[in-house]
Amino acid sequence: MDREIKPYILKRPAEEATPPKLSLDYAKELNPQQLAAVTAVDGPSLVIAGAGSGKTRTLVYRVAYLIDKGVDPASILLLTFTRKAAQEMQHRAGLLIGARSERVFGGTFHSVANWLLRRYGRPIGLEPGFTILDRSDSEDLINLLRAQLGLNEKEKRFPRKGTIAEMFSKCANTLQSIEEIVLGEFAHFSEHLEALDKLKRAYEGAKRQRQLVDYDDLLVKLRVLLSQDEGASRAIAGSFRYILVDEYQDTNRLQADLIRKLAAPHDNVMVVGDDSQSIYAFRGATFRNIMEFPTLFPGATIYKLEENYRSTQPILNLANEVIQGAAEKYSKHLFTRKLDGPLPVLVQAAGENAQSRFVAQKILELREEGVPLDEIAVLFRSSFHSFDLEIELSRRDLPFVKRGGFKFIETAHVKDLTAHLRVLENPLDAVSWSRVLMLVEGVGPKKAQDLIAAFAKAERQDRPPGQCINEVLREVSGRSGRGLKELARVLEEAGRVGTMTPAEQVNELYAYYLPILKEQYDDYPKRMRDLEHLYTMAERYERLEEFLADMALEPPDASVANVEAGERDDERLILSTIHSAKGLEWQCVFVLWVVDGRFPSAYSFASEEELEEERRLFYVAVTRAKQHLYLTYPINEYDKGTGMILSKPTRFLDSVSPSLLETWALVEERGGREWGPREWE
DNA sequence: CTTACACGCTTTTTT
DNA sequence: AGCGTGTAAG
Numbered sequence: 001m002d003r004e005i006k007p008y009i010l011k012r013p014a015e016e017a018t019p020p021k022l023s024l025d026y027a028k029e030l031n032p033q034q035l036a037a038v039t040a041v042d043g044p045s046l047v048i049a050g051a052g053s054g055k056t057r058t059l060v061y062r063v064a065y066l067i068d069k070g071v072d073p074a075s076i077l078l079l080t081f082t083r084k085a086a087q088e089m090q091h092r093a094g095l096l097i098g099a100r101s102e103r104v105f106g107g108t109f110h111s112v113a114n115w116l117l118r119r120y121g122r123p124i125g126l127e128p129g130f131t132i133l134d135r136s137d138s139e140d141l142i143n144l145l146r147a148q149l150g151l152n153e154k155e156k157r158f159p160r161k162g163t164i165a166e167m168f169s170k171c172a173n174t175l176q177s178i179e180e181i182v183l184g185e186f187a188h189f190s191e192h193l194e195a196l197d198k199l200k201r202a203y204e205g206a207k208r209q210r211q212l213v214d215y216d217d218l219l220v221k222l223r224v225l226l227s228q229d230e231g232a233s234r235a236i237a238g239s240f241r242y243i244l245v246d247e248y249q250d251t252n253r254l255q256a257d258l259i260r261k262l263a264a265p266h267d268n269v270m271v272v273g274d275d276s277q278s279i280y281a282f283r284g285a286t287f288r289n290i291m292e293f294p295t296l297f298p299g300a301t302i303y304k305l306e307e308n309y310r311s312t313q314p315i316l317n318l319a320n321e322v323i324q325g326a327a328e329k330y331s332k333h334l335f336t337r338k339l340d341g342p343l344p345v346l347v348q349a350a351g352e353n354a355q356s357r358f359v360a361q362k363i364l365e366l367r368e369e370g371v372p373l374d375e376i377a378v379l380f381r382s383s384f385h386s387f388d389l390e391i392e393l394s395r396r397d398l399p400f401v402k403r404g405g406f407k408f409i410e411t412a413h414v415k416d417l418t419a420h421l422r423v424l425e426n427p428l429d430a431v432s433w434s435r436v437l438m439l440v441e442g443v444g445p446k447k448a449q450d451l452i453a454a455f456a457k458a459e460r461q462d463r464p465p466g467q468c469i470n471e472v473l474r475e476v477s478g479r480s481g482r483g484l485k486e487l488a489r490v491l492e493e494a495g496r497v498g499t500m501t502p503a504e505q506v507n508e509l510y511a512y513y514l515p516i517l518k519e520q521y522d523d524y525p526k527r528m529r530d531l532e533h534l535y536t537m538a539e540r541y542e543r544l545e546e547f548l549a550d551m552a553l554e555p556p557d558a559s560v561a562n563v564e565a566g567e568r569d570d571e572r573l574i575l576s577t578i579h580s581a582k583g584l585e586w587q588c589v590f591v592l593w594v595v596d597g598r599f600p601s602a603y604s605f606a607s608e609e610e611l612e613e614e615r616r617l618f619y620v621a622v623t624r625a626k627q628h629l630y631l632t633y634p635i636n637e638y639d640k641g642t643g644m645i646l647s648k649p650t651r652f653l654d655s656v657s658p659s660l661l662e663t664w665a666l667v668e669e670r671g672g673r674e675w676g677p678r679e680w681e
Numbered sequence: 682c683t684t685a686c687a688c689g690c691t692t693t694t695t696t
Numbered sequence: 697a698g699c700g701t702g703t704a705a706g
Contacts, residue, residue: 082696110696135695160699215696282694382693404694412698444684479684479706553696579694601693617694640691 024064024096034058037303038065040270044263044297046248046290047272050334051319051623052310052585055272059244060089062270063104064096066242077240077262078106081247083554085583089246105240109255111553113218117225118545120232124225129545130211131426132552136410138203138214139165141431144449145202151195159189159196168200172216173252173284210428219254226261237265247582248273248293252284260296267297276323279579279617281609291328308334310585310626312341314660318629319622321656326615344622344629346594346649348665355634356392358666359590362630363398363573366588371628373399373571375587379578379621381599385592386575393573404577409555413517413527414534418551420509421502424495425544427455427466439516440487442480451476451484466495486512502547503538510535578621589625594618594653595633597646602639618652631661 027035034054037047038061049055059078067073080086086106093101105112118128133141139161151158159167163186170181178200182193189196207213213221226233243263245251248271251259263269271293278287294300308316316334349355363376380386383405393400408414416439419432426432430452437448451472458468473488494500494508510531517531518524537556541547574586593599600614622629635647653661 108696162699218696280695283696384692406697407695442684446683555696577694603693613694 024061024068026061026065030054030058030061031305031307033303033305033307034061037270037305038062040301040303042266042268044267044293044300045270045303046293046300047270047303047305048290048332049272049274049305050308050332051274051277051620052308053305053334054307054309055246055274055305056085056089056092056583058305059246059272060092060096062244063089063093063101067093067097067100067104071242073100073103074105075239075241076104077112077243078104079109079112079243079245079259080106081108081250081582083107083111085246108553109251109258110215110218113222113258114549114553116236117213117218117221118549120225120229120236121221123229123232124221125208126213126221127211129426130213131422131429131432132218132549133207133212133214133431134409134552134555135165135215136415137431138168140434141206141212142168142199142203144430144434145206146199147445149195149199149202151199158192159186163189164196164199167196168203169214169216170284171200172220173254174286175253175257206430210430211426212429212431216254219258223254223258223261226258233261237262241266241268243269245269245271246273249275249278249287249290250280250285251289252280252286253289254284256289256296263297269297275328276326276616277582277620277623279582279613279620281613304332306332306334308336311336311623312338312627314341314343315622315625315627315629318344318656318660319619321660322615322622322652323619325652325655326612326619341627343660343662344625344631345662345664346653347630347632348649348663349632349634350636350666350668352388352634352637353392354666355592355632356389358632359389359592359630360392360396360398362590364396366628371587373573376590377574377576377581377584377586377588377624378590378592379576379581379624380592381578381601381617383577385598389592390575398573399571400573400575402575404580407555408530408533409551411527411530413521414530416516417506417509417513417531417534418548420491420494420513421505421544422548424466424491424505425548427469436487437484439513440480440483442478442483447480466491501538502541502544503535505544506531506535506538578617581624582620585624585626587626588628588630589621590630590632591621592632593634594631594650595635595637595646596648596651597639597644599650600652602644615652618650 026038030038031054034057037045037058047055047058049058063076063078066076078086078089080089086108090101090104090106093104107115114132117126118130121128121130142164143161146158146161146164167178167181167186170176170185171178174181178197179193182196183190207217226236240262243259245259250273259269259271271290273290275287275290278285278290294302311319313336316336320334347358349358359378363373366376367373378386378389386402390400390402409418416435419435422429422432423436433452433455434445434448437443437451438445443451454472455469458472470488470492473484476484490508490512494505500508513531514528517527521527537551538547541550599618600611604610604614631649633649637646639646
């Protein structure tokens, strides 16, 4: 029997329907200053956007406006501070003008440079499969070379690997020589200048030879490419006709120069930022970029966004007073129409645990009052400042996620497993090789280096490098022989080109690594779950190269334990370093450890410039709050680092009029409960 | 000569 | 918790 077949129409998603042309009423959706910036004509423009003044909104509408006017989305370059920010803007632009926005080229400076270098980098000696070194990888490589050059003979105190990496990084980001950096900022190591210079050359040579690229190199090499290879330079600069840069106050000299070069053919650059929120000087950023933009791009138009849509007047009053003390800034005056709201509160706690208990208790109260948990954030200067609070929150079953600080990808077991993936992708990667080899029983630093040297020797033109390496591994006899043969087997298995997805490769290597993991860590069950998490992340990729690059450039910031704690409840409290809270906002914000010595950190006491940066950091923290702001400071805390007893609130409140703050002191409840949670444990 | 392991010291912020 | 250093064991 024949059945009648009825057609059922599958609709195209709404976004793909023909988008309206210039249908947005820009004048209605934006205030006059925002509108002026959004509809600015071609040429350079600088948007000074105070905290909460609708900076993202302005950028999103600008993108929409350009596309609406007929600009090809693919010719718009949107440089943001995190890839998340780029995605969010693309999404919001999509809501305005449809799917065309997806073709906007957006990301961080580093991810854009990564993309361009893989595509155009050959002329300057970069193969598309190059490996990105994260900070600890580059430290490891520096350490290796230092040993090889015999520079760790300890006659005089030689800088640690971390310090050396910092020096090299500063050179790259501030466009200065090693001599300028050492004499200027590390004068106590100036006697080692010659050795450091030699080490720096060795480091650069080793990276070049082995197709390794550290974070700074991504930018440095792009700059080299733009100035040395005319073909690539024309192709790149020609494909971006409009450049938008977010968070311009946190760019460094190198990045400013890149923008200058990318925009050379047309000068269509709009940079957006707030000099008062510049908080990345430690990695070479300088708010002078924003001050000097009009010099770099003569004829730039300046727009100022001064209406704050985020915070109440009492919070803004405090913020304005705090930043009043800053030495150098574009003058701007923030105002709001939300006149009423509670005064910010300065809370004195008898100690760190009292502070934690206050925060936890207050959060429970706020939740009773109807404030959702994900509208509350706890901010702090340094990642470890929240350890005690984290324990307190777990005890009370308050779900939270922590942002900033230690990254998933940086944990030892995840690094171990990815090192295996990386040697498959780039057999020249000596840093990963040494990590991989040292995991084998009976192999230490010496044998690992010998093996890596043997790989280079065994290499022959007529065969793939992996094969030569495996032969070397198989020939080893003695204590480590068995382990190395096993390693060769699994690498061959996982390395079959083209037949395996990244996820399958992870799986293969996981099976090999598991016994090593169990041997090494007592808490291996937790770590196993992290590695399974790595597997699910790998499933999203088709190519190993892409997976590894993304892991280095945009590492997921929570370890699995945290994520799970959060997923029990879709509402979760945010704990975050102030740096990671940049650009975000909450109904209620707590700032921990607002005590002189922690905030500003005692490290910054010596330098006026660093103190200024801490002040701006405090300003950023305060301006995250919409309604409620609690600043807490424990007293009588002994600081091991400096030997000081910390008791005084941050100096940034010294000049603030008392009428702008409520002050509370915590008192223990009398009677019933004589014990604190500490003894109860 | 190497590897493995124990102990004390120091710890900012991140692409 | 991780790094560098010193020491015992292979």
